[in-house]
Amino acid sequence: MTDLVLNVEEQRALRHLLVAIPCPGTPVPSVHVLEWLAVLVPADTLTAVFRDRARCAPQQTSIGRAATLADHDRLEIEFANGDDDVVRVTWARHRTSFSERDRAMVRLIAPALARLVHERPAPTPACLTAQERTVLGRVAAGATNAQIARDLGIAESTVRKHLEHTYRKLGVSGRLAAVARLQERDLPGLDLKERIARMV
Template sequence: MDDGPQLRFARTGDGVTVAYQVFGSGPVLVWMPSLSNIVAQWRIPAMRAAYQALARHLTVVLYDGRGTGSSQRRVDLGDLGVDAHLRDLTAVLDDAGIARASLLGYYHATATALAFAARQPQRVRRLVLFGGAPRMREAMLPAQTRALLSLIDQDWDLFADAAAAAWLGWDMSPSNRWTAEAFRTATTAPVAQAWFAAAQDIDVTAELSRVRAPALVLHRQSPQQIPAGVARRLAAALSDARLVELPGDTPTLFLQDPDTDVRLVAEFVTGGPIRHPAPGPLTAREREVLALLPGGDSNAQLAARLGIAVHTVERHLASIYRKIGARGRADAVTYALRHVTDFRHPR
C-alpha cells in the first residue's frame, strides 16, 4: 500500500519534532492538519487521488501536527492552542526552505491559517478555508459534532468509526475502512481530548482585520455538521474573500465532486479566476419539497408530511435556493408558482 512520499522531520522552537511530506510542482500549498496521520491518509483511495491531482498543479506540503501521526507523540497536553499550531507550521516552512506559501486551512486548522496570515502576512500568498471558523467553538456547536466528541473518552475505536462514517460523510464510500483507520492511528484518546478541549478556546476573530491575503472560503451543504452561516460570516469578515457554496451534502472536500474541488483549489492558488460550479438539476426529493412550498407549511410540517427530519428539509431548501437562484422562501414560492405543475396541496 502506498504510504506517500518520504517523510521529513522539522524541529519546532519549543523542541517538538514534526513530520511532513513535500511532493508535486508549482506554487506551494500547505494542507494544514487537524487530527492527522499523513502516512495512513495516503492509503485512503479518495485522499490519494486528491493529493495526486493537486500535485499536477501545485507543490503540496502535508504535515502531522504535534501529538499526531508520525510527529512527536509525547507533547504538553496543556499547550495545544493556536500558538502551538503556529510553531508547527513555522517549523515545517523553515525546514523545507519555503519563504511564502498558500495555506489550506481544513477544519481545526482554519483558525491557525488565519492567525498565521495575520501575524506573518509576508509568508502567505493565498488562503483556502474549509470547515472551520475563527472562533472554533462555532464550528463545534452542531449536536452531531458534540455527540461524536463525547465518544472520545468512552470508546476510541467507536469514535474513529463514527467520525469516518458520520462526521466526514465517508459512509457511502469504499474509503470508509481506511478513513476510520487513519483516525484511529492519528493519535491517542488523551491527546484528542486535549486537542478538542483547546480548540473550544481558540478565537482569532480579533486578528481577521489584519488578514490581507486573498481567501477562498468553501462550504459544502451539511447543516448538521457545519452550518452555512459559519462560512458566510467568515467570508464577510475578511477584506478579500470569495465564498463558494459547493453542491452536495458530504461535509468534506475531494470526495463528492473531486474534480470540481481540485479545480477550484488549484486555480485559486495559481492565481486563476474562481469559476463557481454550475448548479445541477433539482433532485426528485427537492422537486417534491418545492411543490409543497406554496401550501404554506412550516419546515416542521414539511418534515412530518414527507417523513424526514427537519434538518433534512432545511438542507433540501438550501440546495433548492442555490439551484434556482432564490434569495429565500418567498422567491422559491414564486418560482414554484411559475414552474411547478404538480403541486401537493395540504391534506
C-alpha cells in the first residue's frame, strides 16, 4: 500500500470533503465536492452520475472537459443507493495514467464520498448551499466568525455574508435561531412543550 503524504492544498480539500453536507434532494455530489475531489485526484474530467432504475434520465454533475471513449485512463467508484440505484464517480485522464498514489487516494476518500451519496436530507423550503451549511455547522459547534474563517481559509467578511444569507433563507435573525432551525428544534407549529422536548 502506498503511503500518502498530503500537501497543504490536498489537506484543505480533504478537510472540506470530510465536513461537506450532502445536497438536499439528490444523491449526486455538488460541483464543490467534485472540485475538492479533483484536488485530491487530479483529472481532466470528473463526473458523478446517479442512475435510478425508475427514471429514464440519470442525474449528473461534472467538471472539466467532456469524457470520451478515447480517454487514456479512468478511475471509477460506485456506491449502491437503495435497492437498484447506483451513484458512480469517474475520474478520467486523456494523456496520462493514474498512479498507485491516485488509487490509494480514492480508497482513502471513499468512505467520506459514500456518506455524501447515501445521506439524502430532505430539501428545506429555502435550501442552504453546502458552504452555508458548513459555516452554520461550525457556528453550532461554538466557533466564532474568525475561527470559522481561519478553518475554512476564507475571509471573515465571507463568513458574515454566508450567515446573512443563511438567516434570510431560514427566516431567522440570529445565530442561535439559525442553529435551532437547522437542527429542526424550532419548527413552526410546535407548541412550547414540544420545542423544549426537542432541545433536550
